[in-house]
Amino acid sequence: MRAYWYDNKPGDQRETHDSGRPVTEEYLASIGVLYRRCPSIENVDELARERDYKNRDQVTVSPEAMGEVYEDKVKSFFHEHLHEDEEIRYIVDGQGYFDVRGKEDEWVRIALQKDDLIVLPPGIYHRFTTDEKNYIKAIRLFKDEPKWTPLNRGPEVDTNPHRKSYLGSYGS
Ligand code: KMT
Ligand code: NI
Structure with a gap:
């Protein structure tokens, strides 16, 4: 895992967009984003148990898949x-x-690779992209039924209770 401030320059979203200014794991924690390196699937199982996750699936995002x-x-x-x-x-x-x-x-870019695990809290605005290699295989964990409906940013979602609760816990 490597995190840094996004450079906001034009260009394909899959380019690195590294401003050269790093972001620490502590900063990520302060906005509710948790990082764990999990060299073994048992590490993932343990975290899933702790946080009461019951289901998971695996996705491959690539042109081949x-x-x-x-x-x-x-x-x-x-x-x-x-x-x-x-x-x-x-x-x-x-x-x-x-x-x-x-x-x-401001956007923080979190570069993830094999064995990296990330927890994004409810209500945080985010987005995902593959990089220039156009290949990622990931396990998605969910508590019960998947509630992944992406709520796109806008005035309505800005006042969503989960957004307000997030800002209450982690807002500046
Ligand atoms: C997400 O949340 O945007 C995704 O699930 C993308 C695929 S998982 C790397
Ligand atoms: Ni998402």
Whole structure:
């Protein structure tokens, strides 16, 4: 895992967009984003037990796995959104970027690779993209039924109770 402030320069979302300014794991924790390196699936099982997760699935995001819808999928993952549930992702293979909003509403880019696990709290605005290698395999964990409906950023979602509760816990 490597985190840094996004450079906001034009160019494909899959480029690194590294401003050269690093972001620490402590900063991520202060906005409710938890990082764990899990060299073994048992580490993931343990965390799932602790947090009462009962289900999971595995997805591969790549042109080979998705065919002609790949480019559209990658664009749709990159729309800024939030969820009413926690989002946990464990990278099994390949790599990709999760961008999350920092306290001043600036993008933090979190580069994840094999064995990296990330917990995004409910209500945090974020987006996802593959990198220039166009390949990631990840396990998605969920508590019961998947409630992954992405709620795209806008005035209505800004006043969603889960958004307000997030800002109450982690807002500046
Ligand atoms: C997400 O939350 O955007 C995704 O599930 C993308 C695929 S998981 C790497
Ligand atoms: Ni999401």
